[in-house]
Amino acid sequence: MFCFLVAPLSKQVRLHKGARLRTPVRRLCLVFMLSLMFSPLASAESVDADGFIAGQWEELVSVPLSTPRYVPSFDNFDLQEGTYTYVISWQGIPAAEASVSVSAQGPAGVGSQILVVNTAETFRPIDLLYKLRFRAETLMNRATFVPDIYSVQQKENSRVKDLRVNFSEDGQISAVRVQHDKREMKRVRFVSQNDTLDPVSAAFLARSQPWRVGEVRSFDVFNGKSRYVIHLTAMERTSVEAGGRARAAIMIVPKVQNLVNPNQSKKLREARIYLSDDRAREILLIESEVFIGTVKTRLKSFTPLVRPELREVQVIAQTKELDKSAL
Numbered sequence: 001m002f003c004f005l006v007a008p009l010s011k012q013v014r015l016h017k018g019a020r021l022r023t024p025v026r027r028l029c030l031v032f033m034l035s036l037m038f039s040p041l042a043s044a045e046s047v048d049a050d051g052f053i054a055g056q057w058e059e060l061v062s063v064p065l066s067t068p069r070y071v072p073s074f075d076n077f078d079l080q081e082g083t084y085t086y087v088i089s090w091q092g093i094p095a096a097e098a099s100v101s102v103s104a105q106g107p108a109g110v111g112s113q114i115l116v117v118n119t120a121e122t123f124r125p126i127d128l129l130y131k132l133r134f135r136a137e138t139l140m141n142r143a144t145f146v147p148d149i150y151s152v153q154q155k156e157n158s159r160v161k162d163l164r165v166n167f168s169e170d171g172q173i174s175a176v177r178v179q180h181d182k183r184e185m186k187r188v189r190f191v192s193q194n195d196t197l198d199p200v201s202a203a204f205l206a207r208s209q210p211w212r213v214g215e216v217r218s219f220d221v222f223n224g225k226s227r228y229v230i231h232l233t234a235m236e237r238t239s240v241e242a243g244g245r246a247r248a249a250i251m252i253v254p255k256v257q258n259l260v261n262p263n264q265s266k267k268l269r270e271a272r273i274y275l276s277d278d279r280a281r282e283i284l285l286i287e288s289e290v291f292i293g294t295v296k297t298r299l300k301s302f303t304p305l306v307r308p309e310l311r312e313v314q315v316i317a318q319t320k321e322l323d324k325s326a327l
Contacts, residue, residue, distance in 0.1 A: 056187075057174075057187045057188070057189055058186070058187065058188045058189075059188075059189060059190065060188050060189065060190035060227070060260070061190070062190050062191055062192065062193070063227065063259045064193075065192075065193075065194045065220055065229065065259070066194055067194060067195060067218045067219060067220045067229065068217070068218065069195055070195075070205050070208075070209060070217065070219075071144060072143070072144065072145055072204075072205065072208035073208055073209055073210055074208070076210055076279060077207070077208045077209075077210075077279060077280075077281060078279040078280050079102070079114070079204075079208075080102065080280055080282070080302070080304065081102050081103055081104060081304065081305040082101070082102060082302055082303050082304040082305040083099055083100070083101040083102075083302070083303045083305070084099065084100040084101075084102075084282065084283070084299060084301075084302050085097065085098075085099050085299075085300045085301045085302070085303075086098040086099070086100075086297050086298060086299055086300055087297075087298055087300050088120070088295065088296070088297045089295070089296050089298070090290075090293060090294070090295050090296075091292075091293040091294065094123060095122060095123060095126050096120055096121060096122045096123060096126065096132065097120070097121055097123070097300075098118070098119065098120040098121075098297065099117075099118070099119045099120075100116065100117070100118050100283075101116070101117040101118075101119075102114065102115075102116050102305075103115050103305055104142060105139070105142075112141075112142040112143075113139055113140060113141060113142055113148065114139075114140050114141075114142045114145070114204075115137065115138070115139055116137070116138045116140070116200050116204070117135070117136070117137050118134075118135070118136040118137075118138075118200065119134060119135050119136075120132060120133075120134040121133055121134070130156075130157065131155075131156070131157055132154075132155070132156050133154070133155040134152075134153075134154050134155075135152070135153045135154075136150070136151065136152045136153075136200065137149070137150070137151050137152075138150050138198055138200035138201055140200070140201045140204070145197075145201045145204045145205045145208065146167070146195075146197075146201065147165075147167045147197055147198045147200070147201040148166075148167055149164065149165070149166060149167070150163075150164075150165040150167070150198035150199075150200065150201075150223075150224070151163060151164045151165070152164075152224070158181055159179070159181050160179070160180040160181055161177065161178065161179050161180070162177070162178040162180070163175065163176070163177050163178075163224045164176050164224075165198060165222065165223075165224045167196070167198070170191075171191050171192045171193060171196075172189065172190075172191050173189065173190055173191070173192055173196060173222060174187070174188070174189040175187070175188050175189070175222075175224040175225070177224060177225065188224075188225075192220070192222075194220045195220060196220045196221070196222050196227070197219060197220065197221055197222070198221065198222065198223065199221055199223055202219045202221045202230065203283075205219065206219065206232055206252075207275060207281045207282075207283070208281070211234040211250050211252070211275070211281075212234060213234050213235065213236055213237060213250075214233075214234060215233070215234045216231060216232065216233045216234075217231075217232050218230065218231045218232075219232070225260075226258055226259070226260040226261060227258075227259045227260055228256055228257060228258055228259060229256075229257040229259060230254055230255070230256050230257075231254065231255040231256075231257070232252050232253070232254050232255075232273075233252065233253050233254075233255070234250055234251070234252055235251045235252070235253050235272075236250075236251050237249070237250055237251075237277060238250075238251055238274070240274045240284050240285050241298075242274075242276075242284035242285055242298060242299040243284075243299050243300065243301055243302070247276055247277075247284055248276065248277040248278070249274040249275060249276055249277055249284055249285070250274070250275045250276075250277050250281075251272055251273070251274055252272070252273040252274070252275060253270075253271070253272055253273075254271055254273065269288065269289040269290060270288075270289045271286065271287065271288040271289070272285075272286070272287045272288075273285075273286050274286070274287075282299065282302070283299065284298070284299050285297065285298050285299065
């Protein structure tokens with residue numbers, strides 16, 4: 001969903017007359033996102049016996065790190081169940097559609113969970129140059145937004161990749177990455193002494209916080225390959241267009257520090273995240289500067305989740321109203 005981040009995925013495609021242009025078509029959005037937030041894979045401890053080359057577990061070096069411990073501020077934050085739909089465009093040209101679906105799993109209370117499903121799919125004209133199908137799922141604690149499982153399925157042209165990250169209560173984190181076209185499996189693990197999140201749970205935890213202009217919050221994030229510290233700064237209150245109307249918003253500027261490969265942090269360009277300035281703090285817009293131009297992920301619509309029992313109550317209420325009008 002912000003998913004989380006902020007960093008657009010650019011792709012080099014050939015144009016007519018041999019020219020080359022870096023065309024952005026995806027971001028780890030919703031989780032933001034947008035983030036940029038696939039169906040579950042086999043257990044992270046299992047090894048696929050279908051011919052994959054599975055290496056030994058790689059032990060990531062545990063970086064001494066301490067970020068503030070945040071808890072969701074439900075006194076002034078409303079978690080909305082339903083589906084957010086976004087349009088991703090480059091220089092005003094629509095390139096892909098993304099969605100973020102949020103649903104509670106089980107009755108409210110201790111141990112209940114939230115499932116967040118993020119998808120992204122390039123439009124058909126873009127498919128001729130670059131075809132992307134992306135799905136990510138995060139299962140996290142409903143009260144704390146602490147992640148349990150983060151899984152991804154991604155098909156990028158002919159390249160097919162799967163990822164599953166397990167987060168244990170004792171701080172052990174393990175990840176299995178599978179690249180099907182190369183029949184490779186990579187496994188990494190480490191023990192975190194800090195509150196380490198996946199991109200989606202970090203996005204939700206950031207959304208749940210009350211934001212004042214000038215405030216900075218930092219999050220420890222692991223995406224299955226690299227570990228980051230993401231600093232978010234509330235820059236200003238403004239207004240943006242989303243869902244066909246003007247919305248009051250808070251502009252958040254992220255700064256990303258790659259703890260595994262510090263040189264990668266230098267390649268990240270400027271980004272801006274706009275949250276609705278209300279109790280929902282919805283992700284309205286993400287703008288990210290790329291090699292040429294700007295990628296925008298803009299909220300198109302939100303469809304609330306209507307559970308069967310609630311729908312039945314609504315139908316009964318409507319029927320009673322019809323009966324009254326007939327008298």
